[in-house]
Amino acid sequence: MTPLAGIPLGDWRAQGRGMDFQGRRIRYWTAGEGEPLLLIHGFPTASWDWHYLWEPLSRRYRVIACDMLGFGYSDKPRGHDYRLLEQADLQQALLATLGVEGPVHVLAHDYGDSVAQELLARHHEGRFKLASCVFLNGGLFPETHRPVLVQKLLLSPVGGLVGRLFSRRKLAASFAQVFGPDTQPGDLELDDFWRLIAEQNGPAVMHRLIHYIPERRQQRDRWVAAMQKGGVPLGVIDGAVDPISGAHMVERYRELVPDADTVLLEGIGHYPQTEAPEQVLEHYLAFRGRQK
Template identity: 80%
Template sequence: MSPALAGIPLRDWRAQGKSLKFKGHTIAYWTAGQGEPLLLIHGFPTASWDWHFLWNTLAEHYQVIACDMLGFGDSAKPRGHDYRLLEQADIHQALLAHLNIDAPVHVLAHDYGDSVAQELVARHHEGRARLASCVFLNGGLFPETHRPVLVQKLLLSPLGPLIGRLFSRKKLAASFAQVFGPHTQPSEQELDDFWSLIARNNGPAVMHRLIHYIPERREQRDRWLAAMQKGGLPLRVIDGAVDPISGAHMVARYRELIPEPDTVLLDGIGHYPQTEAPCHVLQHYQAFRAALSKAAVA
């Protein structure tokens, strides 16, 4: 955490939430500020509160928009649902339509949200979405570099339903201890809040269904990679380097595969840079946007 960026307490965040219906399911969402639309897409297994350190500052410059995706946070978590990344992209497009936003949208994504953002990038190039830029934080952009933690492997196994039901705050703390940076570990209060969002609406009961994003990434890999290689849409990666899941090794692969790669590595930072080093993420995001604005004027 940084004293320069005051976070939003979870209770206050929840009080600011609104909701819409998507195919009969309640989706919690948040919006603030004015200007160009900026869509923030959270990761697994948390929720859009992940952005709370950045939210107010970003809202001074842009219209910020975020939702808890289906199966996450304060949104519905239907038990028998076949959760798909492609449907989560549909939900974000439905949210933009609900807000009457038809301008090109900037995207800032993390983890699971990176995959949803990759789908939106592909749809942009297919003429089914309108993006202005996309910035990825730590996430499995390439299946070949993704190194899931033990609980993710177990959730994918035949034991998945049982592992989900047994998932607890204690197990969350153990998993996060592995993936956060050594000097940027979450506080007990943060762990309580993360767990509150996961546990809401009996969330652990659907974790084994949500985890199927991992094979879905493999199915979409070539299509998403081709879209990212196409050019014409500004992209940047801001990555916590010591993340064992998708840290420096993922960025090395990104630099191999993406033409003219724009990447930033944050030394000593793990899988959640937006909560571990929000000032650095904000600095590098705003520099990216400033360069876009300068290029547009030139």
């Protein structure tokens, strides 16, 4: 399998564009032609997470991604009440800005899985047109989500202090726990992940962003019902050894979702799109092929 080259962070940043969302500045990217494919990133990183897959996917689809509010190169307002539902509004606003009106395919990861679940629920409510959705590692079910220590601390009464003290060293320690044993990020990759988080003093809002965890519990029944309803092709491509949302999450998915289309990547952790991008691409294209 030929390794994918990826895009250096500086080049990625230069390719971005800006849009306004409720008075906030949002950075977004788009490339390619054809059916629209919306890529939705996770916590605490940004849409650069997709950089290995960006060019190969753009040869087949019109790929679209943004750094959500509070992430990456987008605005990170202090004191803001960050909500997954608002991030779904942002995705719809981005598509409207780009003139995308027809059904949209979605590939999501982690926090982005929850945003995608909301879009799926809106599809069934007649408020969005979703063509298909594939989830990478994420907390699709609160009962299987196993947060790491820093997430628990961010949710605690001292969360604001924990966020302000978050550092590259602590990021490296957290990632070491959730990446696969043989696919750990290198120092340069960690530097880039940290730059995205540190942009505009991002650690100062991490304790506010983390409220997606209780919000998932609030929306759980609505979102699971949307996944069970059918009518939209769904798939899961999951790093099996991820302690947060690995094989145990996929087991629950198979219990709850009819005709579950799932792939487990052995030895891969929480970030399959950077740990094993070639495998993710292969399985994603196979998923799309099965829909024809």
